[in-house]
Every structure is written in structure tokens, then in C-alpha cells.
Amino acid sequence: MADRAETQEAIKVQGEVVRKLKAEKASKDQIDVEVAKLLELKLRLGGDDVKHQFVLKTPKGTRDYNPKQMAIREKVFNTIVSCFKRHGAETIDTPVFELKETLTGKYGEDSKLIYDLKDQGGELLSLRYDLTVPFARFLAMNKISNIKRYHIAKVYRRDNPAMTRGRYREFYQCDFDIAGHYDPMIPDAECLRIVSEILGELDLGDFHIKVNDRRILDGMFAVCGVPDDKFRTICSTVDKLDKMCWEDVKNEMVKEKGLSEEAADMIGQYVSMQGGMDLAVRLLEDPKMSQSKQACAGLSDMKQLFSYLELFQVTDKVVFDLSLARGLDYYTGVIYEAMLGPAGATPPPPPPPQAGAPKAEESLSVGSVAGGGRYDGLVGMFDPKGRAVPCVGVSIGVERIFSILEQKAEAEKVRTTEVQVLVASAQKNLLEERLRLVTELWNAGIKAESMFKKNPKLLSQLQHCEESGIPLVAILGEQELKNGMVKLRTVATREEVRDSCVCVCVCNSLIAIKSRQC
């Protein structure tokens, strides 16, 4: 206790700050921040005055998953993992934090959103911001030059959360990536096929996938007369086209970023173009575009990509869209983003901003549920000799998908356990018999439970079955015990059978229930 009096003084001051904010009706966020500081000070003092003063909440931008949400999550993950496995992927895992320097210089402006750990002696650490950079670090560290892998794990961004729309500070990513030197566009096309399979199987309604290419964007900027050093900033303005109208985007380019009106108008013409292989062919013959070597390389590859997409039967889902410009620094070739709704539809208007919350900058546009692209340079940034391992991958935006499915399931009953049979008793003093029977069921691998009470009422046992959707109940009574029998009731139909072997009986009944459901 270096200076108890000093801490007490600080508590007094901080208390004033909180009171003032409350009086001023400041935003909840602001107040929370100051209250947290106050509690931290009180904790330093210790003692009973802090007891029961806990703010009972999860950290800002995070949430717990309750059993129902977990049941939905499990179903979504199963669909996604099945698809990844169908395409021959292995899986890896990496630590939740990395050396700080591993993440440095990979995310451009977004780096300010990285969570750092406190320096408690030892290495400087940061929570992972995505799964792509750890993957590249893993490849370089283990000198792996080709792999098809998936990785499902949480990532962390100190962003402004918009939780109703599935935007959190802690959120899952489901990544599938293909690393290796291969013939152009074959792995890229498989990634798009995978997105299409997953979104189709998750039954989220109509969707479409926009594709573009970093080289086409850069070539376009060059031929439109954008100075080299403005490519990135103009690119990030173009990226806003899914949320802003062209006039506002143009305004930002010209007034804020100092681009000539002429150049902006030329960009405006290109970014309004959408199509398929035909558009790539047309642009290859465009007098301006064809002057850029970069653009031509991108356009030839786009043509090739569409020929493979045709074979993979997904051209109806994919649109070549020159306005697509994903933010991350590390993309070098094809980029794509999947959106719910039919192609060309206007995205739904964003909900009104929450009171007090500053307007969130979106990193994924409204309706976006997957995204990715080619990043051929990232692994080389980690390799001591700069050896490149070309990569292409896709990340499924599962949080948004969870949100949609949770909303759909709001009124539904979702089973959160898999119990097949409850061992119940109709009379008192049968605890031992129940425990003996439930043990027999567990021994046979049957999912079973019995209530943790000595003498539960039959009604409450039956209610438990109804509430948790348990299909069968084995009811013990003295008569049955005398005869060495057990009575098994199907909860839904109230049909009853008696048998001497409960395990056989349960298995038969489960089969019967299943066949009725089919």
C-alpha cells in the first residue's frame, strides 16, 4: 500500500467525475468508462466497500452464448466444417495472442483497433486481429509451402460494436485458405465454390458474390490519372460505394482527397460496371484500360476465373463488379465479398445509430457475410529470406449469420441437450433403483439422466421431459421392480411398453420415433 490516502483522494475526485457525467446525462459508454476507473481505484484500496459492487456484465462489444445460441452455433459450424472437409481441408490452431511485432504493419490504418496486452514483464503481446496473419506466420515458421487448411477461432478488434447487426469486438472467423504455387485461378475458383456451397446450405435466402482484382483497381486508378501515392486513399473511398451514393463518394475524392474532377468522373464510369466474363473481355479491349499492364493481367485472370466458375456451376452467383475494393493492405490479386440478397439489389438502410455511440465505420458492408482474396506477399513478410508462398482464402462472417439465424429461431423451441431418456420413479424411496438404472443406460452409451432429488414428484419429472424435449421416460414402480421389469413411455404419444431389458427397449423406441419422424 504505497499511498492509501492518495488513492482515497483519487476516489473522491473520480466519484465527482461520475456524478457530474450522470447529472449531464452523458452517454452510457462515457459513464461506464468512468465508473470502471472508479471501481479500479476502490479495488486498489481493497476491503469490504467494494463487495457486491460488481458491474455484472461482459466487456463492451462481447457477449455470452447461452445454450440455445450454442445449439444454433453448433449447427452452423457443422455445416461449414463439413464443407471445408468435403474440399479436402486440414485444420490448425494458433494462440489467441501473437508477439506484437507479428501483427505490426499488416493492417494499415486498422492497426489502431488491435488489442494489446499489458506489459507484465516478458514479451509484448497483442490479441489476434484476424486468422490470416497468424496463418502466414505459421507457414513461414514451419516452412510449409503448400496446404489447404481451415481455422475456426475468435479474433479481436477494438471497433465500435453494433451488436444487433452481429458486429462484436470478439467474434468468430471461419477461414479457409489454399497456399501453394499452382496454376492460376484454380484455387481462387474453388474458394468461390466453397462460399457458394456454404451460403446455399445455411439456407439464408438469396445471395451473390462480388469479385474484383487488386490489379484491375490499381490499373483503373492509373489510367484515370490518380497519382500513385493516392491509390490507397482513393481505393478506400471507392470501398464506401455500398453505403454511400456516387455523388458523396465523388465529393470525398475531389474535395477531401484533392483528386481532379475529371479523374473522379472517369472512375465513376468504371465503378458502375458489373458483369461476368463478358465484362472482362470488353474491358480488355477498352482503349484506356488496355494501356495498363496490371489491369490486363487482372482482366485475363478474371476471364480464366469465370471459365472455372462455369465448370464449378456457380456463375449464377458471381458478379464481376469494379466497385468492389476491400480494405486490407495485404491483398494482391482477386478479391471477393458475398452479400445476402439478389445481385444488384440496394442494401437495406442501416439502423439508426445508437444514442451516444459514435457512428461506426463499417469494415464489412451491410449484408456482407463472407469475404476474401489472394495475398501472395504476406508469407514472404515473415520469411527470413523473403520466400513467397502464394495464398488465396475466404473468411465466412459467421457472427452475422448467427444473428440472422438467432432472430429466425426466436419463436422456435430449440433443443439444447440430447438426452434420450429420463429415468423417473412413480413412488417414493426409489433413488437407488433410479441411479442403478441410469448407470445401466450410460454403460450402454445411451444419453440418460435422472433428477437429483431423493423423491421427485412424477409430474415434475414428466414436465422436465416436456420442457427439454426428452422423448422417452423410464418409469420405475414397485410392481415393475418386483417383476424385474421397467415401463418405458414415449412422452409425445404416451404409449407405454414394459420390458426386462431397458437398453434394448430404449433403442427400439428411439428407432420407432425416428421412423415416425421421417
Added chain:
Amino acid sequence: MADRAETQEAIKVQGEVVRKLKAEKASKDQIDVEVAKLLELKLRLGGDDVKHQFVLKTPKGTRDYNPKQMAIREKVFNTIVSCFKRHGAETIDTPVFELKETLTGKYGEDSKLIYDLKDQGGELLSLRYDLTVPFARFLAMNKISNIKRYHIAKVYRRDNPAMTRGRYREFYQCDFDIAGHYDPMIPDAECLRIVSEILGELDLGDFHIKVNDRRILDGMFAVCGVPDDKFRTICSTVDKLDKMCWEDVKNEMVKEKGLSEEAADMIGQYVSMQGGMDLAVRLLEDPKMSQSKQACAGLSDMKQLFSYLELFQVTDKVVFDLSLARGLDYYTGVIYEAMLGPAGATPPPPPPPQAGAPKAEESLSVGSVAGGGRYDGLVGMFDPKGRAVPCVGVSIGVERIFSILEQKAEAEKVRTTEVQVLVASAQKNLLEERLRLVTELWNAGIKAESMFKKNPKLLSQLQHCEESGIPLVAILGEQELKNGMVKLRTVATREEVRDSCVCVCVCNSLIAIKSRQC
């Protein structure tokens, strides 16, 4: 850039520090720490001089999982989750970090091992230290008074890692807990049954589970004349009995902790006792023990526990052992710990400490693979009105289990993908046909792949099947294509069949392979 010159100066100084340590042949850990500081300084400057100077590693005490390790991990998790589900558990998830104050005051001396996040404005956060405290916070926050849940997730401890023995700073916990007001010892007994099922199914060889009770320990200390304020510290010395001989433990009690020799000797007599229900009965009649109300309550429950364990058929695995004293502050009743090896066996000697690493303090004793107990007061610490929710639970030490199974699998070939068929070609220029066929297989839900090359050699395609254990290969050739047929080869036997429908053909072959393996 506040002060570039200052940073450059600091880099110079820090460079000297590193050079000096290297010259002195200081420990690797020490050097790593200083190198990390140096790199951090260089990062502040930015620029090209840091490029390719990455320390290519994961943070201290953490590791990546490669595909083979993941395949083992998946198998272990499947076994554990199946067991939890067989016992009717739901699952939840919580954020990886909690408000710092949520963790404060829950872990006693171990609190120093908690990872804090850097204060970047906003709330003060810490990485979760276990899954029990977040569970209690979840129950209080959602006013849940009964639930049977499992939670599998990573937890974080700034401990001295001993990675060869499966001790990491980031590690998985697999927790199963039962919350609610129930008749005594029924849920407690089910937890022990679960540990027994899981360790049996994981096929780790012989094992046994020690049980004791916080109340028996406290009662024992009281009747042996340990002053109230020394219970905790004497308890933590007793906890070392699995790694130290009695003489050393006694020495620590008497010389370091100032206990009377007489009291220590009395404790020595009790903590050498092991048994089953018989021991509980005997101690209930022990003239000294029976004077403590607490001890009697614990001993009666222990008797009851063993009667349920009998019904659950696990008494051969469980030993009532008065020397078991688990460290965590929050236990209030039964405690248990599972160890590999037969009951009463001396644990294997710990491996020699690694050069440079300080001697690790063990929080789990050698050979321990699961542990848990009853904690009836924890949820009440979070509830604004102090409402108690009694809980009992168990945590499976999967990292140690992974280590054991990884060592076992070292020489074995473990499949890391599930691909059923590779679509190959015997001649050149058949890429389109391959992609068309692999699409047909994906459409039918078959796990299939084709190489990402325009013209792969047949030999390299067959080698790929051998290496990754793909059982079938569909070989396209011009002759087959002309006839609208496909040739399917079973890789292991080289048997070949020709058919016009590849999907039917693959399914039949897979069934044939499976039946041969049975």
C-alpha cells in the same frame, strides 16, 4: 513521432544491453525479453530496418497445433463432449476476457498469474484464468438457478510453462458443472462418474481419483490445533505431499510457517490415511475428529458419496485420501483430483528442469489429469443480493492428455483430411473434365479433390493419394471420356472398376472398403 532522436538513442542503449547479455551467455529467456524490447523500440521508428527481423515464434508458453495434433485433439474432444452429452449437459460460451474486477479476489495467491490487457481507454480487462469464475458470473448475471452445462475453451495463466509435460500459458479446459439446490452428493457423485467414463474411454491406462472435503480438512486442522488464521497456508503445504516427502512437508510447516511440532505430527497421522466408505465411518468415530462439527458434516457426506459411487459402479476408481488439498480458494465441500497410474503408486519423477528456466511451481501435480469440487459460495459473490447457487464441477486436464496421446502417435500415420476420392487424369489437357467431375462429386456430398495443376503427372496424383490416405482415385482418360465412363481405382488394392455414374461407383466402393476393414 514525439521524439525520434530519443528513440534512436534508446535503441543504441538497448542494443548494448542485448550484446552484453549474449556475451555473458545469459539465459535464452532473459535475452528474448531484451530483444523484444529492442524490436519494440525499432518498431516505434518504423521504416525498412525492421523488415525481416521478426522473431518467428509463438509467445512464450503457447504453441500452434498442426493438422496432426488437431486430428488428435478433435478425437479427444469428441470423446469428452459425447460423455458430457450422455449426461444431459448443455453448453455455453463466454468471452476470452472479463472485466478485471470479475476475476479479482477469486484465486488467492494465484491472482498474480492473471494476464491483464493494456489500458487503451475504456474498461480494464483480464484474460480468463479458468472457466469456473466466468460460469458463476454468467449464472448470477442471468439469474439462472439450475443448469448442467459444459464449456470447452482456452484459459490463460502467466505461469512457468513446462510444455513437454503439457503445461502451457494458454491451455484448454473442459469443464462440466452442475448448479442448483439438490439433495446432497448426487450431483457430486455424477461428476466422479463422468471423470471415470472419460478417462476410461480415452484409453490412457490405469487411473484413480482421490477425493476429500474442504470441511474435513478444516475440521482436521482445527482438532490438530492449527490456529484459524493458518488454515490456508498449512493447507497449501499439505497440497505439496504429492511432490514432497512427509519430512519436507513437516519441515515447511514447523520451520517456515511456525506450526507446533505436535500439531504437525498429528496432521501427519491423518494425511497418511486412505480408504473408502470404511475410512469415513472410522473417522466419524475418531475421538478427535468427531469433536469437529465441520469434519463430521464432511464425513457423513463422504459416506453418502461412496454409497452413490457404488450404484454408479466406480468405487474401484475412487480413493478417499486425507492428503488431497486443492489450492483454489472457492471450494467449500467435496474436492477431487484424478491421476494416471494405479492408486497408491509413486508418481514418476519430474524431468530435469530446462536450462535457464526457473524451477516451475506445479499447480497440477504430476500425473494429474482432472480435478474439481464443490463451490457453493462463488455465485453469491456475484449476485447483488448475495443469493447462493450451489455448484459442483470437474475440469478435464486435456493438455496433459493431448501430450500423452501425441507422444503415442508420434510414429503413427494419422489422417488429417477426410477426402474420399481424388479426381485424376492419365493424359494431358483434361483439367476441364476433372473440374466438371469433381463438381459432380461435391454436388453429391462426396469429399473430393483434384490437383490445382493443368497437367499433373499421374504418378504425383497417385503419390498424393498414398500420402494423405485417400482411399479412391477416379482416373480420367480419353478412352473413358469417349465412352462416357469413368475408371475408379481403390488405392490400396489397385482394383479398378468402370462405370458411367461416378457417384454411385464411389459410394459402393467406400462401402466395400469399410466392410473389408470391419
